[in-house]
Amino acid sequence: MDMPNEPRDQGEVRVAPKTTTAREVAMLPLSMLLVQLITVGALLLSKLALNDGMSPFVIIVYRNLIASAVVAPLAVIFERDVLAMGLYFYGLRTTSATYSSIFMNLIPIATFLMAIVLRAEKLALGNWSGKLMLLGVLLCVGGTMVVNLVKGKMLHIWPTNLLKSHTQAPANPTGPRHDMVVGILWLCGSCLSYAIYFIVQARLVKVFPSTYLMTVLTSLLGSLQAFVVGVFLVHDRSEWRLKWDLQLLTVIYSGVFNTGLAFLLITWVIRRSGPIYPSMFNSLSLILTMVLDSLLLGTNIYLGSILGTVLVVLGLYAFLWGKGKELKLAATVAAQKEQQGGVILNTQKIQGYAELHNCGLAHLKSSALRCAVGLGIPNAIDRCGGVATISDIITQTGLHATKLTYLRRLMRVLTVCGIFDQSSSSSAVGEIQTVYKLNPTMTTRPRCCSSSHAPDTTVSTFFNLDAWFRDPAATTPFEMAHGMSPWSLTNDAMSHACVADSNLVMEIVLKEAHGIFHGLSSLIDVGGGHPHITCSVLDLEQVISKAPTSQLVKYIVGDMFEFIPTADAILLKAVLNSWDDDSCIKILQQCKRAIPTRQAGGKILILNVVIGHGTPDNTTKEAQVLTDMYMMRGSGFEREEKEWESVFLRAGLSDYNIMPIIGPVSIIEVLP
Ligand SMILES: C[S@@+](CC[C@H](N)C(=O)[O-])C[C@H]1O[C@@H](n2cnc3c(N)ncnc32)[C@H](O)[C@@H]1O
Incomplete structure (x- = not known):
């Protein structure tokens, strides 16, 4: 006796996405019909063997041995639960084949309920499939209770007990009530054991997917376990001896047909039609067993058992219908997700391909x-x-x-x-x-833009950046490429570019943030001027010597690390990003010395990139990080807000305010 159908309902089985041929359409139900006939045969034979006095554990030992030796590579992993099988045989011996068949049909329901209790599954009552499954469970449980509790009128439909079975155990529910109750308890225990076993197997299969190898091992182990238990329960040696009789037939039939052939057919059907399909035929074995049990073994049929069986069958179909809907929905959702994933992946690939072109040819x-x-x-x-x-x-x-x-x-x-x-x-x-x-x-920049007027050194510095990365002793990429500091190179093109850039940025600053100049009467600047403010430009000699004469601007030769003349405010435009933190702190400390207190309106105005500030679009972000990469040529870099904050605090400055002003650039008002 095996449980050929049930476990496949519980595991995760993939249905092959093949098209079903016309021949297969006929073969699918026929093969399931055959499986049901084999099951009924095994059930009745086992019942006869048990009635004949064969011990359940003797059956299990031999049947498992035969299964592992002859059909193990084809068997399924869940068939070897010795406890569930043992209880089942005890139940079968004490009750009838019909009763046992009803409990066999309840295994999917019990497994489902157990899975809910163990939180391996959820009952979604919000949709139709969940409601149908619940209805199925209620009908099955109700039907089983009716079979057990409601006897009703005895029906004489056909001649009974054609095999004239000489029963030792009460093969008939009309037997002693006590034996019946014990038998039903055995069957309930078996049903629950199978349920737990299937849930465990469903998880085990995920970590040990070699089904056939596991089958051989568990078959042998199952046989060994049954032998150990059997040695304690079956002392009479003669009971272990197999003779050429019904018992040998039962063992061989169960091992070969009910395990091997049924397994092959069910596996094939599941692959073609899904895990629910085999279970749809279960009620067939239930009805067949009831008929043959009465016809061949003489079990009486009562109105109550027919009514209960009908309820179980209806419940089973309701449950399977709901489960089928649920699986279909899950498969559709999974397919949609897979499809969406594919579309996203493709879109990403296409986008990525274009990005790669852009980057490579930038x-x-x-x-x-x-x-x-x-x-x-x-x-x-x-x-x-x-x-x-x-x-x-x-x-x-x-x-x-x-x-x-x-x-x-x-x-x-x-x-x-x-x-x-x-x-x-x-x-x-x-x-x-x-x-x-x-x-x-x-309109302003293209005539005199830093990138358009970039001297060769601007671009060539980065030709061998990878070599600089690989050389731990290299100073800056610029020095590595040109053998000198960027500041020692007089660069007219760059100066023109800076002037053009300053013109545009300062125009925007004066329009958009003129408030920051309120109250100032003097400003030291390295880039421009304001008509109402006395403006001085401090720079190195090589720069100042080329400055044009101006009525508005006073040019001062000096080193900002050494001294900065006093003024209400200091403007540092595109200066600090050329220096590391320690140098910035030195410059800022000189600035702090040059300006009055916070209360007297002293301030430092920094025009630079603040990474993460500015228009939140990709062009701005890209401009910010590209500028940062450009600064990699020397020892400068563009800073994020927290990096600026740290520099300000270390320089002894108390507060700051960031205002994004144009694209990647912000103006930072820093207070002493
Ligand atoms: C990137 S430029 C920025 C110029 C201008 N502020 C602008 O935005 O166009 C940096 C300037 O700092 C000047 N500089 C570098 N080291 C200096 C120092 N130690 N003292 C004063 N100026 C210095 C350079 O000569 C150069 O003019």
């Missing part, structure tokens, strides 16, 4: 900008009144006509990058033509 953006400035395109557009066709640009820049298509491609890159705007207009002769104009936000 240097062409600055090359294109540098080229446009070098060719004088912004000025050419200005000369055309701010709007120019490609022919206008060719004419204005003096380029040869053969370069026209290349120029169009260059303009397309710069338009996509946001340096120029492009639109359509109609020519004097009514032709539609493309016209270019400067992007409003770019």
